[in-house]
Amino acid sequence: MNRLQVRKVSVTYRKKTGLKPVNLEATGGEIIGLIGADGAGKSSLMHAIAGAKSFDGEIEFDNHIYRSPKEAEKIKGSIGFMPQGLGLILYEHLGVNEHLDFFADIRGIKQDSAFRAYRERLLHMAGLSDFTERQAGRLSGGMMQKLALICTLLHRPKLLLLDEPTTGVDPLSRMELWDILDDIIAKEKTLCIVSTAYMAEATQMDRVLLFEDGEIIDKGKAGELVEKVRPFSYEAAPEPFENSITIHGYTYSLKPLELKSKEPTLDAVFFINFLKKYGPIPEISIVHKDRDEDVPATIMEAKGLTKRFGKFVANDYIDMELNRGEILGLLGANGAGKTTFIKMLLGLLPIDEGELFLLGKRIESPDDRQMLKAKIGYVSQHFALYKGMSVRENLRYFANMHHIESRRALDLIKEHANTLGFYTYLDALPTDLPLGINQRFSVAAAIMHEPVVLFLDEPTSGVDVVARAIFWEMLQRLKKEWNIAILVTTHYMGEAEFCDRVVLLRDGKKIADDTVKNLYQIHPDAHNFEDIFLDYYNLN
Amino acid sequence: MRAFWAIIRKELLEFLRSYGLLIVVLYSFTLDVYIAGNGINLDARNVSVGIVDYSPGFISNKMLSDLHYPQFQEPVFFASQERLNLAIRNKEIMVGIVFESDFEKRFHTGNNPVLNLLLDSTASAQSYLALNYIQHILMRFQDTLSLAPIEIQIHKLFNPNTSYSYFMALAELLSIITLLAVILTAAVFVKEKENGTWDIMLLMPTDAKAVILAKSLSQVIIVMIGTIVCVGTVLFGIFDLPINGSLAAFMLLTFFYAFTSAGIGLFIASVARNIMQIAQLSVIIMMPLIFLSGAWTPVYAMHPILEYLSIISPLRYYIQGSESIFFRGTALIDLWEYFAGVIVLGGVMFWYGFRKIGKLF
Numbered sequence: 022m023n024r025l026q027v028r029k030v031s032v033t034y035r036k037k038t039g040l041k042p043v044n045l046e047a048t049g050g051e052i053i054g055l056i057g058a059d060g061a062g063k064s065s066l067m068h069a070i071a072g073a074k075s076f077d078g079e080i081e082f083d084n085h086i087y088r089s090p091k092e093a094e095k096i097k098g099s100i101g102f103m104p105q106g107l108g109l110i111l112y113e114h115l116g117v118n119e120h121l122d123f124f125a126d127i128r129g130i131k132q133d134s135a136f137r138a139y140r141e142r143l144l145h146m147a148g149l150s151d152f153t154e155r156q157a158g159r160l161s162g163g164m165m166q167k168l169a170l171i172c173t174l175l176h177r178p179k180l181l182l183l184d185e186p187t188t189g190v191d192p193l194s195r196m197e198l199w200d201i202l203d204d205i206i207a208k209e210k211t212l213c214i215v216s217t218a219y220m221a222e223a224t225q226m227d228r229v230l231l232f233e234d235g236e237i238i239d240k241g242k243a244g245e246l247v248e249k250v251r252p253f254s255y256e257a258a259p260e261p262f263e264n265s266i267t268i269h270g271y272t273y274s275l276k277p278l279e280l281k282s283k284e285p286t287l288d289a290v291f292f293i294n295f296l297k298k299y300g301p302i303p304e305i306s307i308v309h310k311d312r313d314e315d316v317p318a319t320i321m322e323a324k325g326l327t328k329r330f331g332k333f334v335a336n337d338y339i340d341m342e343l344n345r346g347e348i349l350g351l352l353g354a355n356g357a358g359k360t361t362f363i364k365m366l367l368g369l370l371p372i373d374e375g376e377l378f379l380l381g382k383r384i385e386s387p388d389d390r391q392m393l394k395a396k397i398g399y400v401s402q403h404f405a406l407y408k409g410m411s412v413r414e415n416l417r418y419f420a421n422m423h424h425i426e427s428r429r430a431l432d433l434i435k436e437h438a439n440t441l442g443f444y445t446y447l448d449a450l451p452t453d454l455p456l457g458i459n460q461r462f463s464v465a466a467a468i469m470h471e472p473v474v475l476f477l478d479e480p481t482s483g484v485d486v487v488a489r490a491i492f493w494e495m496l497q498r499l500k501k502e503w504n505i506a507i508l509v510t511t512h513y514m515g516e517a518e519f520c521d522r523v524v525l526l527r528d529g530k531k532i533a534d535d536t537v538k539n540l541y542q543i544h545p546d547a548h549n550f551e552d553i554f555l556d557y558y559n560l561n
Numbered sequence: 562m563r564a565f566w567a568i569i570r571k572e573l574l575e576f577l578r579s580y581g582l583l584i585v586v587l588y589s590f591t592l593d594v595y596i597a598g599n600g601i602n603l604d605a606r607n608v609s610v611g612i613v614d615y616s617p618g619f620i621s622n623k624m625l626s627d628l629h630y631p632q633f634q635e636p637v638f639f640a641s642q643e644r645l646n647l648a649i650r651n652k653e654i655m656v657g658i659v660f661e662s663d664f665e666k667r668f669h670t671g672n673n674p675v676l677n678l679l680l681d682s683t684a685s686a687q688s689y690l691a692l693n694y695i696q697h698i699l700m701r702f703q704d705t706l707s708l709a710p711i712e713i714q715i716h717k718l719f720n721p722n723t724s725y726s727y728f729m730a731l732a733e734l735l736s737i738i739t740l741l742a743v744i745l746t747a748a749v750f751v752k753e754k755e756n757g758t759w760d761i762m763l764l765m766p767t768d769a770k771a772v773i774l775a776k777s778l779s780q781v782i783i784v785m786i787g788t789i790v791c792v793g794t795v796l797f798g799i800f801d802l803p804i805n806g807s808l809a810a811f812m813l814l815t816f817f818y819a820f821t822s823a824g825i826g827l828f829i830a831s832v833a834r835n836i837m838q839i840a841q842l843s844v845i846i847m848m849p850l851i852f853l854s855g856a857w858t859p860v861y862a863m864h865p866i867l868e869y870l871s872i873i874s875p876l877r878y879y880i881q882g883s884e885s886i887f888f889r890g891t892a893l894i895d896l897w898e899y900f901a902g903v904i905v906l907g908g909v910m911f912w913y914g915f916r917k918i919g920k921l922f
Contacts, residue, residue: 364760401757419765422767424563
């Protein structure tokens with residue numbers, strides 16, 4: 022049997038601990054899910070098992086014991102490893118067939134009739150049979166990921182390691198990816214270890230391991246884990262209780278409360294763990310600002326905005342409106358055109374066709390934007406800040422760029438750091454900080470000059486559940502207290518819940534645009550937003 | 562103005578915190594110039610000599626006594642010319658001298674004595690210089706018999722010791738200034754592209770011109786500081802390089818020239834997407850500029866077309882101007898030609914680079 026035993030495996034990077042000693046035992050046919058934030062140790066464990074990274078401890082698979090990447094060499098033929106990143110193992114200029122040939126050749130697979138039949142079956146399952154000549158660079162994100170998966174499956178590995186194969190992939194392709202996996206695992210008795218950013222996927226797996234700060238904090242069947250935290254989950258309390266967390270319609274408390282209990286989800290496990298470890302979430306507030314009332318009600322209006330890259334249409338006649346005091350969620354899979362749209366709004370990409378009004382003013386030339394820059398805040402993907410400077414130095418730089426007077430800048434930095442809860446990290450370099458802190462500090466950098474509209478591009482990608490919840494809380498407060506307009510892009514369909522209104526993009530087209538309330542009314546049988554959006558995907 | 566200084570401060574801070582880059586720049590301005598001045602030596606040194614002597618040996622031994630350290634090793638004697646040939650082929654011997662059996666007789670009778678020399682020309686410069694030495698020795702040998710009608714008196718101007726170190730070290734410093742000004746300037750822009758801070762930079766309510774100028778100036782400052790360090794420690798401190806002109810004039814010329822190079826850097830930054838592309842592009846663009854400057858071949862020795870083209874290489878004016886300041890001690894007023902060359906060409910290059918990158922804002 023394909024038995025995997027991981028004994029006291031730990032991974033260290035130059036300074037940091039990537040993974041504290043971990044034990045794991047699994048057999049073929051099982052799907053094991055790894056969940057947790059970026060940098061929690063999921064990838065480290067996979068790299069160690071795949072023999073792609075040196076580690077301490079011992080791993081046994083298929084009766085081979087290895088302690089280093091070199092010793093793992095002999096079992097690499099039976100491992101399939103797909104690293105994190107959309108289409109990372111693919112070659113942009115090679116076609117689908119050429120990929121399969123290439124991977125068959127480097128794996129030294131005998132190209133007999135059995136292999137050809139298997140290959141056809143994989144192609145068919147991935148829905149790529151009609152695109153065998155197309156170059157990988159021209160496939161959609163979902164297709165790329167499916168191609169990467171069947172390339173990894175080509176040599177019939179006994180152990181499959183998939184690092185976030187579904188992150189940023191559209192809901193339909195995600196379901197298809199899982200269909201392929203379930204089918205292969207059932208037939209080939211493969212042992213499959215998958216990390217995922219989607220709790221809904223984790224619920225479907227045989228076992229899940231919850232990671233935090235390089236440790237496995239809990240493991241078991243998703244149902245069992247949820248069962249364990251059931252006594253601590255309640256309906257949201259109207260008034261905050263001591264030592265509890267109230268968030269997203271739930272109240273979590275370790276002590277019994279006089280509240281109705283509520284069916285918990287896997288998220289609850291993270292909150293309860295946070296409560297046990299650090300206590301309640303530190304209070305987050307927003308620096309006070311006088312409301313300016315002369316801001317028009319419609320902050321942004323786009324009429325038929327279009328962007329083409331050669332033949333490829335990234336944004337196809339998109340109409341959109343953003344109002345004051347509103348959080349608008351721009352949702353879609355990777356490659357759906359979210360970032361392109363934001364970049365057109367900001368003037369980082371020229372508009373090919375259509376009209377754009379910002380603060381009631383029609384934008385026609387770069388000069389129209391110059392004076393608007395002071396009213397716009399922008400947080401880019403991956404919280405891009407200067408790595409060579411401390412948090413304080415970064416903020417001072419941004420204050421100077423916005424012509425904020427020095428003394429006022431210092432006061433503002435202190436206030437934002439206090440209210441957003443990163444005061445203790447002011448003199449640290451951004452690279453040494455947890456993602457959740459970076460996320461809040463980039464927002465501080467973007468709102469120091471008191472903009473009337475805030476654009477955020479994928480601010481919650483890779484951030485852990487608790488930090489994500491805090492972040493959405495913060496956006497809600499910002500909206501309420503400053504009455505500003507906020508546009509957020511995300512590929513987590515579930516985050517639509519926290520927006521006032523959502524716009525769904527697919528392949529550059531707008532396929533839905535409505536308030537959250539209305540969407541639930543139109544789709545009464547939907548359990549969550551994943552379901553609602555699947556409806557739209559199926560329609561179009 | 563406040564944003565202008567904020568950018569300069571930020572770039573300098575980031576430079577000081579990226580230790581890898583800091584070490585490379587420090588190395589370039591100190592050790593690299595030192596190695597170039599000290600290590601690259603075109604003198605004939607320690608040349609191995611092989612001798613086949615068929616003559617009685619009176620004259621030949623007298624001649625060989627002149628081949629000595631440090632130019633030559635102790636001569637090795639071979640029994641036959643075949644052995645000598647083999648030794649040269651095996652790289653054991655660089656210069657072979659064969660005295661024919663009738664050499665001495667012909668020498669005394671003045672009947673065209675022939676000396677056979679075998680040179681390993683794979684080390685062309687060294688063996689050619691060795692040949693020169695041997696000819697020189699022969700000439701002196703003839704002098705003793707008062708056969709040579711002319712005595713040569715040599716006066717070496719500007720560099721009496723004909724020290725290579727002076728030229729090599731100075732030329733290396735000028736190349737380093739060129740290279741670093743280009744690469745550092747291109748890197749401050751491309752690093753923002755790589756880190757994803759580019760978009761944020763564009764969205765700042767600061768004039769694009771001020772951003773570009775501040776970023777370029779910050780790197781020019783780094784290059785100027787490096788130049789001062791290099792001139793002070795390596796050129797003056799170690800090589801004891803004389804300066805006959807004004808140091809201030811050299812620094813001023815360097816300042817203008819650094820902006821010229823920064824202009825090339827701006828152009829590269831407008832095309833390159835990552836640091837790797839900067840490295841590739843700077844090699845492609847810098848090579849013809851350096852080649853045309855006269856750094857490797859004197860301008861007058863080039864093909865007429867290339868000689869004509871070298872007028873547009875700002876490095877040409879910079880090198881000639883710097884050498885004039887250091888060695889010839891040319892007065893500031895007479896340097897106008899070099900200043901004009903650097904400023905006019907530099908102005909055009911910086912303007913072009915500035916416009917190219919400005920289009921991205």
